[in-house]
Amino acid sequence: MKKLISVGILLLIGVLFIVACGGAPGTGGTPAAGLTVDAAAVVQARGLSSDDIYAAVKTYTPSGKTDPYIMIASGGQSGQVLVIGIPSMRILKVIGVFTPEPWQGYGFGGSGDEILAGGKVNGKDVLWGDTHHPGLSETNGVYDGQFAFINDKANARVAVIDLRDFSTKQILKNPNAINDHGGAFVTPNTEYVIEGPQYAAPIGYEYAALDQYKDKYRGLITFWAFDRMKGRFDQSKSFQIELPPYWQDLCDAGKKVSEGWVFCNSFNTELAIGGNNPSFEAGTTKNDTDYLHIINYKKAEEIVRAGKAKQLNGMMMIDLKTAAAEGILFFSPEPKSPHGSDVTPGGEYIVVGGKLDPHVTVYSFEKIQNAIQAGGLKTDEYGVPVIPLDKAMEAQIELGLGPLHTVFDDKGYAYTSLFLDSAVARWSLGGPYEKKHPEPGWKLVQKLPVQYNIGHITAVEGDTAEPGGQFVVALNKWSIDRFANIGPLMPQNFQLVDISKTGDQMKVLYDMPIGMAEPHYAEIIKADRLKPWQVYPQVGWNAETMSVDPKATLKEADAKVVRNGNQVEIFMTVIRSHYMPEKVEIKKGDHVIWHLTSLERTPDATHGFALSGYNINLSIEPGKTETIEFDATLPGTFTYYCTEFCSALHLEMLGYFLVQP
Ligand code: CUK
Ligand code: CUA
Numbered sequence: 001m002k003k004l005i006s007v008g009i010l011l012l013i014g015v016l017f018i019v020a021c022g023g024a025p026g027t028g029g030t031p032a033a034g035l036t037v038d039a040a041a042v043v044q045a046r047g048l049s050s051d052d053i054y055a056a057v058k059t060y061t062p063s064g065k066t067d068p069y070i071m072i073a074s075g076g077q078s079g080q081v082l083v084i085g086i087p088s089m090r091i092l093k094v095i096g097v098f099t100p101e102p103w104q105g106y107g108f109g110g111s112g113d114e115i116l117a118g119g120k121v122n123g124k125d126v127l128w129g130d131t132h133h134p135g136l137s138e139t140n141g142v143y144d145g146q147f148a149f150i151n152d153k154a155n156a157r158v159a160v161i162d163l164r165d166f167s168t169k170q171i172l173k174n175p176n177a178i179n180d181h182g183g184a185f186v187t188p189n190t191e192y193v194i195e196g197p198q199y200a201a202p203i204g205y206e207y208a209a210l211d212q213y214k215d216k217y218r219g220l221i222t223f224w225a226f227d228r229m230k231g232r233f234d235q236s237k238s239f240q241i242e243l244p245p246y247w248q249d250l251c252d253a254g255k256k257v258s259e260g261w262v263f264c265n266s267f268n269t270e271l272a273i274g275g276n277n278p279s280f281e282a283g284t285t286k287n288d289t290d291y292l293h294i295i296n297y298k299k300a301e302e303i304v305r306a307g308k309a310k311q312l313n314g315m316m317m318i319d320l321k322t323a324a325a326e327g328i329l330f331f332s333p334e335p336k337s338p339h340g341s342d343v344t345p346g347g348e349y350i351v352v353g354g355k356l357d358p359h360v361t362v363y364s365f366e367k368i369q370n371a372i373q374a375g376g377l378k379t380d381e382y383g384v385p386v387i388p389l390d391k392a393m394e395a396q397i398e399l400g401l402g403p404l405h406t407v408f409d410d411k412g413y414a415y416t417s418l419f420l421d422s423a424v425a426r427w428s429l430g431g432p433y434e435k436k437h438p439e440p441g442w443k444l445v446q447k448l449p450v451q452y453n454i455g456h457i458t459a460v461e462g463d464t465a466e467p468g469g470q471f472v473v474a475l476n477k478w479s480i481d482r483f484a485n486i487g488p489l490m491p492q493n494f495q496l497v498d499i500s501k502t503g504d505q506m507k508v509l510y511d512m513p514i515g516m517a518e519p520h521y522a523e524i525i526k527a528d529r530l531k532p533w534q535v536y537p538q539v540g541w542n543a544e545t546m547s548v549d550p551k552a553t554l555k556e557a558d559a560k561v562v563r564n565g566n567q568v569e570i571f572m573t574v575i576r577s578h579y580m581p582e583k584v585e586i587k588k589g590d591h592v593i594w595h596l597t598s599l600e601r602t603p604d605a606t607h608g609f610a611l612s613g614y615n616i617n618l619s620i621e622p623g624k625t626e627t628i629e630f631d632a633t634l635p636g637t638f639t640y641y642c643t644e645f646c647s648a649l650h651l652e653m654l655g656y657f658l659v660q661p
Contacts, residue, residue, distance in 0.1 A: 035053075051507065054507070055498075055507065055508075055509040055510060058087060058498060058509050059087040059088060059089070059496065059509050059510045060088075061085070061087070061088035061090070066085070066527065067085030067086055067087065067088050067090070067527060068086070068087075068526065068527055068528075069085070069086035069087070069460055069468075069470075069471065069524050069525065069526060069527055070083060070084070070085060070086065070092070070524070070525055070527050070530060071083070071084040071085075071086050071458070071473065071522050071523070071524045071525075072134045072136060072148050072522060072523050072524075072525065073134065073475075073494075073519045073521075073522035074131040074132055074133060074134055074150065074519040074520045074521055074522060075094065075095075075097075075131050075516065075517050075519060076130065076131060076492075076516075076517030076518040076519045076520065077128065077129075077130050077131075077517045077518060078094075078099060078128075078131075078516050078517035079096075079097055079098035079099030079127075079128045079129030079130070079131060079152065080094050080095055080096055080097055080098075080099055080101065080131065080516075080517075081094075081095040081097055081131065081134055081148065081150055081161060082094055082095075082514075082519065082522075083095065083166060084494075084512075084522075086460070086471055086473070086496065086524055087471060087496055087509065087510070089494065089496055089510050089512040093166055094516075095161060095166055095167065095168060096112065096167075096168060097129065097131065097150055097159045097161065097168045097171070098116075098119055098126075098127070098128060098129025098131065098152050098157065098159065098171065099127055099128045099129060100112070100116065100127055102617055103619065104167065104619050105608070105609070105617050105618035105619035105620075105626070106167075106168070106619075107127070108615060108616055108617035108618065109611075109614070109615065109616035109617065109618065109628040109630065110618045110626040110627070110628055111542070111543060111544035111626060111627070112168070114544060115168055115169065115170060115171055115544065116171065118170060118171040118172055118173070119152075119155070119157050119159075119171035119172075119173055120173065121155050121157075121173055126154075126155050126157075128154075129152030129153075129154060129155065129157065130152055130153040130154040131150045131151065131152060131153075131519075131520070132150075132151055132153050132181060132183075132520040132521060133150070133151060133182075133183060133184055133185065133250075133520060133521040134148055134149065134150045134184065134521060134522065134523055135148065135149045135150070135183075135184040135185050135186045135193060135523070136148050136149075136186070136523050136525055137149075137186060137190040137226075137228075138186050138187075138188055138189065138190055138464065139189060139190070140188060140189065140465065141188040141255040141256060141259075141347075141464055141465030141466070142461070142464050142465055142466050143461060143464055143523070143525045143526075143529055144190075144529065145163055145525060145529035145530040145531060146162075146163055146164075146228070147160060147161065147162060147163060147190070147226075147228075147231065148160075148161040148163060148523075149161070149183075149184035149186065149193045149226075150184055151180055151181075151183035151184045151195055152180075153179055153180055153181050153198065154179060155173065155178070155179065156173070156174035156177040156178055156179050156180040156195070157171055157172060157173050157174065157180075158171070158172055158174070158180075158183060158184050158193060158195050158224055158233065159171045159172075159184075160226075160231060160232060160233065162231050162546070163530055163532060164531070164532055164533050164546075165532065165533055165536070165543055165621075166532060167543060169231055169232065169544065169546075170231075170232050170233060172224070172233055172235065174195060174222055175204075175312075175313035175314055175315050176203050176204050176205075176220055176222075176240060176312055176313055176315060176317070177195075177197060177201070177203075177205065177220050177222065178201050178205035179197075179198050179199055179201070180195050180196060180197055180198060180222075181196055181197065181198035181248070181249055181250070182194065182195070182196020182197070182198070182221070182248060182249060182250050182251035182264050182341075183195035183196055183222075183251070185251050185252055185253055185262075186226075186253065187253045187259075187262075187297070188253065188255045188256075188259050188465070190226050190228060191225065191226065192223040192224060192225055192226065192238075192253075192297065193223075193224045193226055193233070194221065194222070194223060194224075194251050194253060194262055195221070195222040195223075195224060196221050196222075196248050196249070196250070196251040196264050197219040197220050197221060197243065197247075197248045198247055198248065198249065199247055200213070200217040200218055200219050200245030200246070200247060200268075201217060201218070202216050202217055202218065203218050203220060203242065203312065203317075204312065204313060210273045210274075210275070211273070213245060213271055213273045214245070214271055217245040218242050218243060218244070218245050218320070219242075219243030219244060219245055219246060219247070219248045219266075220240050220241070220242060220243060220317075221240065221241050221243060221248065221251070221262075221264065221293075221295065222238065222239075222240045222315075223238055223239055223240070223241075223297055223300070224238045225237035225238045225239075231546065235314060235315065238315060238316070239300065239301070239304045239309060239315065239316040239317065239318065240315055240316070240317045240318070241295065241300055241317070241318045241323050241328065241329065242317060242318065242319045242320040242323065243293065243320065243323075243329070244320065244380070244381075244382040244384065245268075245271060246266040246267070246268055246269045246271075246290065246291060246293075247266055247267050247268040247284070248264045248265075248266045248293055249264065249265045249266055249267060249338070249339060249340075249341075250264065250265055250339065250340050250341050250405075251263065251264035251293075251341060252264075252341050252342050252343045252350070252463070253343070254343055254347050254365065255343060255345075255346075255347040255464075255465050256345075256346050256347035256348075256465055257346065257347045257348055257365060257366075258343060258347035258348070258350075258365040259347060260296065260297060260298035260299075261294065261295060261296055261297065261298075261365070262295045262297055263292060263293065263294055263295070263341045263343065263350045263363075264292070264293040264295070264341055265290070265292055265293075265334055265338040265339060265340060265341040265352050266290050266291050266292070266293055266334075266338070267284055267285075267290045267337055267338060267339075268280075268283075268284040268290070269287055269289075269290045269291055269380075270283055270284055270285075270286050270287050272284045272286075284337075285336075285337050285356060288335065288336060289333035289334055289335055289336070289389070290333070290334055290337070290338055291331035291332065291333060291334065291380070291386070292331065292332045292333070292334045292338070292341065292350070292352060292363065292392075293329065293330075293331060294329070294330040294331065294332065294368060294387070295328060295329055295330075296327060296328050296329075297328075299326060299327060299328050300318055300323070300328045303318055303322065303326055303328065304316050304318065308322055308326075309322075320382060320383075320384075321383065323384075324379070324382070324383045324384045324385065325383075327372070329384050329385075330368070330372060330377075330384065330385050330386070330387055331380060331384050331385070331386045331387065332363065332368065332386065332387040332388070332389060332391075332392040333386070333388070333389045334352045334354070334361055334389075335354045335357040335359065335361055336354040336355070336356040336357035337354060337355040337356040337357070338352050338353065338354050338355070339352075339353050339354075339355050339403075339404045339405070340352060340353040340403075340404050340405040340406060342405065342406040342407065342408075342463065343463075344408060344414075344429065344433070345408050345464065345465050345466065345467055346432060346433075346465070347365060347465070348364065348365055348366070348431060348432065349362050349363060349364055349365065349394055349429075349431070350362070350363040350365065351363075351406040351414060351416070353402075353403035353404045353405065353406065353416060353417075354403060355402055355403075355404065355419065356402075357403070358398050358399065358400055358401055358403070359396045359397060359398050359399065359403070360396070360397055360399055360403050360406065360414075360416055360427075361389075361393060361395075361396050362393065362394045362395040362396070362397070362442070363392045363393060363394060364392065364393070364394035367391060367392050367393070367394065368387060368392050370391075371387040371388075371391040371392060372385075372387070394430070394431070395430060395441075395442040397427055397442050397443070397444060398444065399416055399418060399425040399427060399444055399447075400418045400420075400421040400423060400425060400444075400447060401418060401419075401420035401421045402418050402419035402420030402421060403416045403417070403418055403419075403425070404416070404417045404418075404419050404454075404455060404456070404457075405417050405455070405456045405457050405521075406457070407457055407458055407459040407462030407463055407467070407472065408429075408459065408462050408463070408467045409459055409460075409462060409467050409468075409469040409472075409499055410436075410466075410467050410468060410469035411436050411437050411469060411502055412428065412429050412433035412434065412435075412436030412437040413426050413427065413428060413429065413437060413445065413499070413502075414426075414427050414428075414429055415427075415457055415459060415462070415472050415499070416457070417454040417455065417456060417457040417474065417475075418447070418454065419453055419454060419455065419477075420453075421447065422449060422450055422451065422452045422453050422454060422476075423447045423448060423449050423450060423454070424447070424448045424450055424454065424457060424472060424474055424497060424506065425444060425446070425447050425448075426444075426445045426446045426447075426448070426499070426504075426506055427442070427443060427444045427445055428440065428441050428442065428443050428445055429441060429442070430442040437502055438502055438503065439503075445503065445504060446503070446504035446505075446506055448497065448506045448507070448508065450474040450476055450495050450497075450508065451476060451478075451479065451480070451481075451482050451493060451495065451511070452476055452477070452478040452479070452480055452493070453476060453477045453478045454474045454475065454476050454477070455475050455476070455477050455520060456475045456520055456521045456522070457472060457473070457474055457475065458472065458473050458475065458521065458522045458523060458524055459471065459472045459473075459499070459524065460524045460526070461523075461524065461525065461526065462524070463523065468524075468526060469499060469500065470498075470499065470500050471496060471497065471498065471499060471500075471524070472496075472497040472499050472506075473494055473495065473496055473497065473522060473524065474494070474495040474497060474508075475492070475494055475519060475520070475521070475522060476492060476493040476494070476495060477492060477518065478490070478493070479491050479492065479493035479511075479513060482511055482513075483511075483513050486515075491513035491514055491515040492513070492514040492515075492517075492518055492519060493511055493512070493513060493514070494511070494512040494513075494514055494519075495508050495509075495510065495511055495512070496508070496509045496510040496512070497509065534603040535600070535601055535602070535603055535621070535622035535623050536621065536622060536623030536624050537623070538623060539552070539554055539597065539598070539599055539601070539623050540552025540553075540554055540597055540623070540625050541623045541624055541625060542624075542625050543624055548625075549595070549597075549625040549627070551571070551595045551625070551627060552595065552597045552625040553571040553572065553573050553595060553597045553625075554597070554599075555573070555599070556573045556575070556580050556599070558571060558573075559571055559572055559573045559580040559581055560581075561581060561584060566587070566589060566590050566591060567590070567591045567593065568584075568586050568590045568591070568592050568593070568632075569592075569593045569594075569595070570584055570592065570593070570594040570595065571595050571597075572594065572595060572596045572597070573596075573597055573598075573599050574596055574597065574598045574599065574600075574607045574609070574620050575598065575599040575600055575607075576600070576605060576607075576646055576647045576649075576653075577642075577646060577647045577648075577649040577650055577652055577653040578652075578653055579596075579609075579640065579642075579653065579654070579655045581655065582654070582655040582656070583655055583656050583658070584655065584656070584657050584658070585656075585658040585660070586632055586657075586658070586659055586660070587632070587659070587660045588632060588633070588634075588635040588659055588660060588661055589631065589632065589633070590631070590632045590659075591629075591630075591631055591632075592628075592629065592630055592631070592632055593627065593628075593629045594627065594628045594629070595625060595626070595627045596609055596618065596620055596625065596626050596627075596628075597620075597624075597625040598620045598621065598622055598623055598624050598625075600622035600623065601622055601623065602622060603622065604622075605622050605646060606619060606620065606621045606622065606644045606646065607619075607620045607642045607644055607646050607653070608620070608641075608642050608643025608644045609626075609640060609641075609642065609643070610640065610641055610642075610643045611628075611638060611639075611640045611657060612638045612639055612640070613634055613636065613638045614630060614634070614638070616628055616630070617643070619644070632659045634659065635659045635660065635661040636659055637656065637657075637658055637659075638656070638657040638658075638659065639654055639655070639656060639657065640654065640655050640656075640657055641653065641654035641655075642654065
């Protein structure tokens with residue numbers, strides 16, 4: 001790949017040069033090395049350095065060329081998921097997940113309403129989400145391009161996105177937790193999507209006074225079983241494990257040698273209850289160490305099968321005592337306000353950052369197993385065995401201030417975000433990775449400044465069993481002076497970093513403002529692993545059931561309005577540039593069931609359907625069938641019209657909806 005790119009640059013420069021020498025009109029002066037006179041003039045006028053030119057050539061994506069990598073990013077408080085091309089950093093789609101999304105007609109009368117209803121909290125609509133960690137489905141620890149998952153931290157919900165049409169298919173509310181954080185992380189064959197907890201609460205989030213924190217409050221990790229054939233979570237096969245009320249934070253599933261285990265960092269082993277005496281800030285940072293949670297979920301699965309779990313609100317749950325007694329749950333100390341828990345590609349090590357510690361701590365899975373085998377472990381106050389740090393630790397590497405999250409590449413390097421230093425640290429892995437890079441293992445190699453205060457970091461397939469290399473993206477929380485001033489609420493700054501060379505050769509290539517929320521994590525997949533549809537596979541496709549809808553209207557001649565008492569069922573076809581029928585006349589109080597089927601087979605020939613006065617708005621992509629259902633409570637003359645400029649006669653694509661008083 002490296003070779004290909006440098007050949008590409010040479011070719012580009014060569015072509016530019018030939019164009020110049022071939023007599024481009026009005027040329028004068030001496031071109032910069034390899035640049036045309038025109039290009040050199042632009043470089044000079046804009047004051048670009050050779051690094052800038054390198055960055056431009058590395059990221060510029062000519063019209064008609066597509067990106068080799070796709071980033072699936074959290075959309076933060078927007079409750080959405082962003083799809084971004086890498087290295088061009090172009091936004092390709094904003095997928096509505098927890099929040100209604102008008103362009104996709106998601107949540108305005110069509111099938112999206114059903115999906116959003118799955119996210120109700122105690123029967124109440126919650127139409128936004130604080131999305132944190134997208135997780136792509138995996139086969140043998142490698143992205144397979146089939147599904148993406150995302151959690152909502154604010155309400156403990158998880159969602160499934162099908163990557164055949166890049167749309168949301170399911171939202172589930174966690175029945176026993178009110179918030180989460182360490183999700184959505186997948187196991188190596190997507191058997192489970194892990195939803196880790198955050199702020200402890202009584203299980204089932206019932207009331208309990210804060211002075212009962214130690215006894216009544218708990219952490220709760222959830223393993224959502226995923227049915228790949230159905231493309232849905234199966235709650236009946238899912239289970240939860242009760243944890244002490246430490247604030248479990250980020251989790252990562254083991255892989256290869258550590259498959260079957262999951263590792264979560266935590267904070268607030270102090271059991272602080274805030275109230276400014278002391279504050280949470282002070283109370284949760286008193287101890288020098290918190291606990292890395294080491295969970296054997298294969299064992300947990302067996303315990304559930306053996307009937308040793310209880311049902312609570314439709315979910316199997318292993319209680320804390322059983323988890324500790326059965327060898328499902330272990331702890332090991334982790335230094336000073338830990339954050340992030342990231343497993344190396346081969347599954348040998350777990351890397352944990354310390355927000356208030358300049359080191360990352362690397363745990364050895366083998367050492368952890370040896371300590372468990374050796375037994376004789378002391379327990380914490382909840383009876384959970386604790387593996388001493390010196391029995392679990394492989395290395396500690398001083399990287400700088402505020403290490404948070406870590407990802408990996410194909411050259412045996414790890415990349416850790418340094419929040420306080422505003423930098424990306426590249427460091428060399430030891431053990432089996434040592435032969436892949438020129439440096440000795442467990443050493444800081446380079447600290448690259450980023451702008452500013454990086455949170456998460458992501459790399460091409462950088463959290464899988466086979467990282468891709470080439471690019472890292474720094475997901476910076478602050479942008480301050482990087483973009484034009486648009487007032488006090490400033491965009492986030494995603495920075496693309498070139499990691500194609502070894503040693504201290506990382507470079508920032510591109511800044512991308514994210515002016516709609518604060519994304520947390522993102523994952524980058526090789527584009528050729530994705531096999532999305534250009535049009536729905538058959539006319540009449542129901543995107544919610546992912547099959548042909550029995551109520552679809554497959555040809556125009558079958559379009560009709562059927563009355564049955566006060567129920568009116570409309571079978572409508574949609575194709576450039578008309579609806580059939582173009583008039584629907586009913587009576588006030590009628591119950592309306594309206595099926596719309598696109599007969600289009602041309603890619604991108606999308607139609608919209610907006611029904612004034614009734615808050616109905618759909619996107620009907622080629623082949624799709626949508627159904628809306630409502631009571632015609634409002635008499636009058638209404639129009640339905642197409643909201644996508646689909647043809648020269650798009651404005652003529654409308655109909656009248658007449659409701660007799
Ligand atoms: S958390 Cu946001 S920077 Cu939710 Cu993954 Cu670390
Ligand atoms: Cu159909 Cu515009």
